[in-house]
Amino acid sequence: xxxxxxxxxxxxxxxxxxxxxxxxxxxxxxxxxxxxxxxxxxxxxxxxxxxxxxxxxxxxxxxxxxxxxxxxxxxxxxxxxxxxxxxxxxxxxxxxxxxxxxxxxxxxxxxxxxxxxxxxxxxxxxxxxxxxxxxxxxxxxxxxxxxxxxxxxxxxxxxxxxxxxxxxxxxxxxxxxxxxxxxxxxxxxxxxxxxxxxxxxxxxxxxxxxxxxxxxxxxxxxxxxxxxxxxxxxxxxxxxxxxxxxxxxxxxxxxxxxxxxxxxxxxxxxxxxxxxxxxxxxxxxxxxxxxxxxxxxxxxxxxxxxxxxxxxxxxxxxxxxxxxxxxxxxxxxxxxxxxxxxxxxxxxxxxxxxxxxxxxxxxxxxxxxxxxxxxxxxxxxxxxxxxxxxxxxxxxxxxxxxxxxxxxxxxxxxx
Numbered sequence: 001x002x003x004x005x006x007x008x009x010x011x012x013x014x015x016x017x018x019x020x021x022x023x024x025x026x027x028x029x030x031x032x033x034x035x036x037x038x039x040x041x042x043x044x045x046x047x048x049x050x051x052x053x054x055x056x057x058x059x060x061x062x063x064x065x066x067x068x069x070x071x072x073x074x075x076x077x078x079x080x081x082x083x084x085x086x087x088x089x090x091x092x093x094x095x096x097x098x099x100x101x102x103x104x105x106x107x108x109x110x111x112x113x114x115x116x117x118x119x120x121x122x123x124x125x126x127x128x129x130x131x132x133x134x135x136x137x138x139x140x141x142x143x144x145x146x147x148x149x150x151x152x153x154x155x156x157x158x159x160x161x162x163x164x165x166x167x168x169x170x171x172x173x174x175x176x177x178x179x180x181x182x183x184x185x186x187x188x189x190x191x192x193x194x195x196x197x198x199x200x201x202x203x204x205x206x207x208x209x210x211x212x213x214x215x216x217x218x219x220x221x222x223x224x225x226x227x228x229x230x231x232x233x234x235x236x237x238x239x240x241x242x243x244x245x246x247x248x249x250x251x252x253x254x255x256x257x258x259x260x261x262x263x264x265x266x267x268x269x270x271x272x273x274x275x276x277x278x279x280x281x282x283x284x285x286x287x288x289x290x291x292x293x294x295x296x297x298x299x300x301x302x303x304x305x306x307x308x309x310x311x312x313x314x315x316x317x318x319x320x321x322x323x324x325x326x327x328x329x330x331x332x333x334x335x336x337x338x339x340x341x342x343x344x345x346x347x348x349x350x351x352x353x354x355x356x357x358x359x360x361x362x363x364x365x366x367x368x369x370x371x372x373x374x375x376x377x378x379x380x381x382x383x384x385x386x387x388x389x390x391x392x393x394x395x396x397x398x399x400x401x402x403x404x405x406x407x408x409x410x411x412x413x414x415x
Contacts, residue, residue: 026141031141031157038134039161040191040195041133042164048124051172072125073124075369077131077368084136088139089355090215090218094204097140098203100132101195103130107127108123112186113182113186137157138357150343151289152288154346155288155339166276169273170273231344232356235360236360240363241398242333243334245398246331254269256317257316272323272324275324279328290340302334306398307396308329309327313388338364341360342360375387
């Protein structure tokens with residue numbers, strides 16, 4: 001992107017986008033709608049976590065490789081982040097959001113009616129790619145928020161994302177026990193159609209001017225952000241590590257809980273998502289702390305809690321209470337760091353929030369995919385202790401990385 005293009009783009013967005021809706025607080029119902037839409041959209045790529053056993057049995061996929069079901073959605077989610085989310089800086093975001101949700105509905109119906117593993121994988125791939133509407137919604141919510149409340153709004157909307165990820169397991173577990181795993185995706189398609197109608201009616205259409213930047217240049221500018229913005233690289237690596245740890249737990253947790261001595265049904269396994277919701281809600285205030293300049297301290301405390309959580313999670317085979325407490329701590333920590341990360345990077349380039357979101361969330365997706373494929377393999381070969389050692393090791397690396405980059409981050413934030 002040359003200097004002329006950059007100057008033109010900044011001018012257009014500052015005049016037409018940042019001023020629109022940024023001088024007054026976002027109504028509570030609108031923030032709630034954003035959060036619900038985000039949660040429902042992202043849940044579509046996490047329904048499979050408690051269903052791995054059922055999918056393995058129906059499509060005859062071995063336990064050591066069933067993690068590929070999760071990896072497919074995460075890899076395609078990463079592709080969607082790179083190819084679709086940046087369009088929010090180029091196209092009408094309202095139409096982009098509605099279009100992606102409608103395509104998600106098609107993908108969900110394909111999964112729910114899949115006659116073979118090939119069709120299942122294609123549906124999962126499409127669901128993963130179009131679930132990136134979540135990040136378009138987060139960027140749009142940030143655009144509509146006044147600067148003084150941006151961290152709070154981003155924190156609230158992002159809490160919807162994490163709650164959606166966690167409640168996906170509860171939702172999927174209950175519906176699977178009632179009507180089989182296919183009912184999960186078919187029910188979700190109906191709910192997504194309802195939310196699409198609400199968004200079509202309620203989302204404001206800013207009607208801002210279009211930049212003359214071409215799509216290839218737009219994608220290239222996403223890659224340039226990695227090179228140009230140190231704060232993006234630092235917070236992106238933290239995102240990769242925390243979501244690797246997050247995915248290590250939630251991908252493999254179904255395996256020890258569904259085996260002896262517990263042999264829990266899908267509903268009970270999914271209910272552990274409720275414990276995670278408590279942690280995510282507790283971390284929703286992290287955005288407020290970031291607004292007050294306390295993002296670095298929040299990050300350090302959260303990463304220490306993340307490491308601590310694994311010592312409790314290791315006791316799963318002896319105490320479900322210890323597991324529940326560990327889950328609360330883990331999800332609180334991940335959400336707090338995630339919200340703080342986004343609050344920080346949104347201050348870097350106001351005219352490029354969609355691309356910043358895409359660039360940052362690519363790290364998230366890589367971490368989630370890595371955790372998913374590694375955790376099931378580790379469990380098959382080393383059991384639950386091996387999984388917990390892996391999760392604790394990744395968490396320790398994240399805490400060490402934060403400490404090493406502490407001063408660099410402070411310097412970047414002062415610029």
